[in-house]
Amino acid sequence: MAFSAIRPLDKPVKLYRFLSSDDTSAFCHKVTAALNAGWDLHGGPTYAFDAANGVMRCGQAVVKDAPGTYSPDIKLGEQ
Numbered sequence: 001m002a003f004s005a006i007r008p009l010d011k012p013v014k015l016y017r018f019l020s021s022d023d024t025s026a027f028c029h030k031v032t033a034a035l036n037a038g039w040d041l042h043g044g045p046t047y048a049f050d051a052a053n054g055v056m057r058c059g060q061a062v063v064k065d066a067p068g069t070y071s072p073d074i075k076l077g078e079q
Contacts, residue, residue, distance in 0.1 A: 012065035016042070017076045023047070023056035031060050037079075039064045 019034060021027035035041070039062035046059040066079050 012067055013070045015064045015066050015070075015074070015076055015079055016061065017063075018059060018061050020057060020059040022050075023058050027058045031062070034062050037064075 017034070017039065019027070019030050021030060031041075042061040042063045048057055048059075049055075050057045064079060
């Protein structure tokens with residue numbers, strides 16, 4: 001059986017976003033807003049020191065299935 005890169009029309013496209021921000025409550029609100037907009041956590045959070053700015057930074061990947069086909073023009077934050 002040959003591999004096909006063509007997606008069936010009824011199969012949703014998987015979207016990926018990486019959310020990041022300084023370690024403040026704003027980051028938690030950003031992740032909470034994404035979860036309530038239908039995004040799912042993907043892996044664990046990251047936490048690192050930003051030496052250039054002297055602050056801790058947080059990151060979290062999120063994914064979501066959406067109708068349609070992928071295009072680099074998709075505004076991920078609006079999904």
